[in-house]
């Protein structure tokens with residue numbers, strides 16, 4: 001698991017707006033996600049956010065934030081420069097099987113498969 005900022009390189013934490021998981025309920029709440037011993041730790045360091053979260057199911061939202069980050073949410077920001085960062089969860093994403101190639105046969109080929117000769121346009 002790592003957070004990569006184009007400007008600052010690898011950073012140890014990222015900032016994600018609560019709106020990503022809680023919609024308007026958590027709009028403007030700054031969640032900080034830190035990597036500690038390979039695990040993600042969520043906190044809301046801003047005093048008014050701490051106060052606000054007291055009235056909510058904090059644990060549940062912290063879990064939702066972790067899930068969003070693990071899912072490589074694209075709305076995480078660098079704590080240093082505020083730019084959006086890349087998240088590498090280190091988990092191989094399940095490869096999506098390529099769509100089956102559908103062979104489109106021409107009518108003539110189908111006729112040929114049945115042992116029927118195509119109609120000669122000149123004949």
Ligand SMILES: [Zn+2]
Pocket residue numbers: 005006007008009078079080081082083
């Ligand atoms: Zn940065």
